[in-house]
Amino acid sequence: MHRSFLSLLLASTPLCGQITLEQKETSLRVNIDGELFTEYRTDQRVPCLYPLLSPSGGGLSRNYPLTEPGEDEQSDHPHHVSMWMSHGLVNEVDFWAQHLKRKGTIVHKSFGPHFTTSSSTGKLSQSTSFTVNLSWEEGETVHLTEVRTYSIQASGKSRTIDVTSVLTAPNADAVFGDTKEGTFALRLAPSLRLKGKVAKGSILNSNGEKNGDCWGKRAAWVAYSGPDNSGEPAVVAVFDHPSNLRHPTWWHARNYGLVAANPFGQHDFERKKDKHLGDHTLKKGTSLTLRHRVLFHHGTIKSAKLESTWKQFSKQK
Template sequence: MGRFFALVLGIAALTVPWRDAEAQKSWNAFRWEKDKKHVALFNGDQVIWQFNFDPKEDKPYFHPLRTPAGLDMTLERPADHPWHRGLWFSWKDINGVNYWEEDPAKGVSSGRSLIKAVKTTLDKHTQTANIAMRLVYADSANTVLNEKREVVVSQPENGGYTVSWYHEFEAVTDVRLYLEKPAKYGGVEWGGYAGLSFRGSDQLKQPTFVASSGWSTQADLTGYGEKERWMGITALNNGKPVALVIFDHPDNERHPSPWYIWHAAGHNLFFTPSLLFDGPLALKKGEKLRLKYRVWVTDGEVDADAIEAQYRVFAQE
């Protein structure tokens, strides 16, 4: 499957200096593992990242997702929300059908995000992966939305790497993309989530949310809803600093995106660029929606200047 955006294949990760000498010594032990349900990059015997695409589960996702030094960043199917899948993309509501929450007995939602085709291209020299996919969104009777997706994972180097998401959705019928109205607009306290989402590992301690406007917080929070070009977390994992940042591309609909956060210290860590936070989005039959996001995973301490440098590279694509 060819590219459907004007993209740059060679994605160079701007990263902070390496912080872990022991990890650097073992940096020559990369290998790939691939089967019909997942693709993973190993450093020695440890998974650095794994992308899962079991067609029985719908909704492809990354878990585990680790820093180059091997520190966990994601949480998969926690008891409080078993449909949370590390780093993944999911709509909330399409034409009144739920595509987010799942039946615990079946492990899938009422609205299905069906994986129809996957093609992986892996570079054993640079450890770069290109994953092209075709998905179909369907209710119990009809297909409502088709998607072409590419996920590109850059070479891990200098303590970090990027995961880029490129989506092209095409409406098969008239479509209304929606979510539960957030409290900011008179809705429920927990409303406002949908799209590319991150659920953080329980090993992430003392997390700080940071955003492009200069806003930051360590406080418990449900909602937020402000527009930002990027948002991320810095935290400690086993006493070592790590960070994960999500970038919203300037070509995206409703850029800069509103963001949704769900954080309670010691309990949960979740955030998403919420395209639909301010209201539903309608697509006429045959109309297309293109979205581009990038996720930066890194060891070490990072500041706003380092994050902004990453964002500028992505914004120019």
């Protein structure tokens, strides 16, 4: 389908100083300067990006369950697949943890039609983007369709991935239920955890709150900092765009390396009695757009310039 276009694009793009894409039938590898940065994978119950590598080359995401657990990794939460998006209650179907009686899968349908690559060698920057078409399914029932675009940039000691998800209720109303189990998420390497044998990480949010105080709070962004799996200093930050539903969102930020932006978990995060407080109904035929940026930085919280990144991202329309 888009293979001939992508092949032409790759053939015309120099390897040095560039992002290149290697597409297979159901996966797509993203290389920066000829080295793996991440790969879009569809061999799990939901599509994900794995691995996630720092500009230093060190690992920033947990390996399990995409591969065997690495040294000092825990094989808990098998639904935590590196970097992904799903939700625990959509029309009472569990697309997150598979704990409920009704279980769903997010099916990769196709790539495209969007593939672009551009560069500005004067500033040593590169960018690329690609689109995937997804279907949130329970058996033969389609609860949601999704057009998801990944836009990737590399500059100096930083990499960013912008993820834009356009979710549509094609056949009937879709109710996103109030639960902490969701939604746009990453599971980070053990070295970025706050607790554990090799844990040396810390958490900071845009409010200035730290570590355990970040859980369940509303904030524009949340950042984990500490060593990557090779011991190099690293920062991983997730930003919630101002156009998103209920911005600033709530954060499911755990000391074991899970960070998730979740606009639907209000009763859980605020410990309210009304279990439907955070419900959101997407009417049949309408769409909801969610936008997030993830920053991967080789360095410290200070050198990551999080507020500058936030301001730049927040101004994008």
